[in-house]
Amino acid sequence: MPQSFRTLLVGLGARGRVWARLLDEEPRVTVAGYVDKEEERLAAVRDASRVRTTACFTDLADALRTVRPDLVVLATPPMDRSGDALAVLAHGAHLLCEKPLTLDLGEAVRVVEAAEQAGRALAVGVNFRYQHCVTRARAIVRSGEIGCPAFSRYVYWRNRDGYRPGLNRYPLTMRQPMLYEQSIHHFDQIRFVYDAEVQRVSCRCHNPPWSMYRDDATVSAVLELSGGILVTYIGTWSAQTRMTDFEWRTDFDRGALVQRQMFSDLSIARGPDAERVVPVPLPAQEQLVDDARLLLAHVVEQLAAGTPRPHPSGLDHLKTLAVVAACEESHQTGRAILMEDLYARHHVPDRWLTWREAGRPEG
Ligand SMILES: NC(=O)c1ccc[n+]([C@@H]2O[C@H](COP(=O)([O-])OP(=O)(O)OC[C@H]3O[C@@H](n4cnc5c(N)ncnc54)[C@H](O)[C@@H]3O)[C@@H](O)[C@H]2O)c1
Incomplete structure (x- = not known):
């Protein structure tokens, strides 16, 4: 070597x-x-x-x-x-x-x-898996400190100027840019933090009249994961106004985790009667x-x-890419997609689906 x-x-x-x-x-x-x-x-x-x-x-x-x-x-x-x-x-x-x-x-x-x-x-x-807020959230889930995740809301609401100097241009004209370029990071975070696999997907994509993207810049999806976790997801690059909203809130048996900035600002609520969240201290990181x-x-x-x-x-990435593909298929067909059916249609071997990565980064 x-x-x-x-x-x-x-x-x-x-x-x-x-x-x-x-x-x-x-x-x-x-x-x-x-x-x-x-x-x-x-x-x-x-x-x-x-x-x-x-x-x-x-x-x-x-x-x-x-x-x-x-x-x-x-x-x-x-x-x-x-x-x-x-x-x-x-x-x-x-x-x-x-x-x-x-x-x-x-x-x-x-x-x-x-x-x-x-x-x-x-x-x-x-790389989102290596953000401190993500590895820390994953560690909190794994510790069982506030129980198991039950349901969540993931909101990414952004006006992304695809013509900004220094930014790539191809998303302006590619197929499903939001899904394949951005939501893929979010779906990967969801799988990674919960240590759970998506089992069923329902999705609608959308493009507002003012969008600078040729294909859909908004993704609205419901993901059902192993362990009974339900995620409602909305992501957009075509927000009207420059106000960015981000919130990823997960409710657990005994509390909640809330991330209020795209790359930082993680906080935790402990106990079912908690009335406020407490910040989780994290070192700063240069974004991306x-x-x-x-x-x-x-x-x-x-x-x-x-x-x-x-x-x-790459083997693990297939399971994130498959969620993106399922979203696209659900949008096209108007049907919910069972991940096991999608994997079977693409001849993904069972041994790949059951294989578990060792050595994941921990917070
Ligand atoms: N992980 C992240 O945070 C992150 C952030 C931005 C982009 N990306 C990803 O990085 C990849 C590249 O994105 P980008 O923003 O740099 O795009 P870009 O359009 O700015 O740059 C792509 C470069 O590749 C060159 N190129 C294209 N086809 C080539 C080929 N066949 N052989 C050699 N060179 C070729 C182009 O000339 C260009 O210089 C994409 O997959 C994108 O999703 C990831």
């Missing part, structure tokens, strides 16, 4: 630039090459980080042949992701892929299968950066230890 993982970063857009910084800072990684199909993106990284021209590529296959990386970080848009992911695994490298793994559950199953067959690690960048730094360090640590399916694994 190498002391330092020779790493190739693919995609130097809004997210890729964060990965470039984090990879540079991670001591167990040596960035051996950069790939972007746009020459100007490569030029920017050359200027900012004094990268050699010979380490810059506009073609992934070319880069894989030349650099022979141990690890590839894929930070391209998700549209054509599966072909690139399969090429990386066929080359014999480990893969850390941005979310969503693909925009098609069947393709995601094939990528996971390819990683399993190649014996290579496949991790997915669900510090959590990804922790994720990267954790993945590299597991790779160094030879963990075959490092957390957050």
Whole structure:
């Protein structure tokens, strides 16, 4: 096992630039090459980080042949992701892929299968799992301190300017942008914090007349999870006005957990008669950066230890992506979707569904 993982970063857009910084800072990684199909993106990284021209590529296959990386970080848009992911695994490298793994559950199953067959690690960048408010909420659930979660309301109400400089543009025209780009993080948090699996999904998507997104920017869903947990979810990028609302409240046997900011402000109510919540003290984090730094360090640590399916694994990610796919299908058909039916239709093996990840981050 190498002391330092020779790493190739693919995609130097809004997210890729964060990965470039984090990879540079991670001591167990040596960035051996950069790939972007746009020459100007490569030029920017050359200027900012004094990268050699010979380490810059506009073609992934070319880069894989030349650099022979141990690890590839894929930070391209998700549209054509599966072909690139399969090429990386066929080359014999480990893969850390941005979310969503693909925009098609069947393709995601094939990528996971390819990683399993190649014996290579496949991790997915669900960095929200590494926010302190999320790991702490998960620890509170696991401790049983206020009993078991019973039902919850998850509200994410935001006016996201898809034309803002420095932000990606493809969500403006992609299929179901809110679901595949944003709600996927929220569904993943819900599964992760409750340590429960979604069993049944009902969903309606919607796009208001003023939306700048071609397809639906609002998702309204009811998720029924193992353990009898009921979640009502509403997420939107098309709020009218710039007032952002966030609240994730969960009621337990003996209290409640409430998160009132997107990345912080967790509080707890203890006892069924509690009249107020008490803040849960947490260290500050740079949004979407510090959590990804922790994720990267954790993945590299597991790779160094030879963990075959490092957390957050592609195999586990299938169960979050499947919730997104179920939402889309429920919206299209007007029917509730049973997850076991969806998995059967996509030939997801039972052994994958019953497999449990070890080494999840704890608060
Ligand atoms: N986890 C998070 O918090 C988070 C935050 C933002 C974005 N993301 C994810 O990161 C991914 C990238 O998003 P982004 O905002 O950086 O998008 P972006 O459009 O800003 O950048 C994508 C970059 O990839 C390049 N590219 C496209 N296809 C390519 C290919 N086949 N080969 C090489 N380069 C290619 C483009 O030229 C561009 O530079 C998406 O999956 C997105 O969901 C995750």
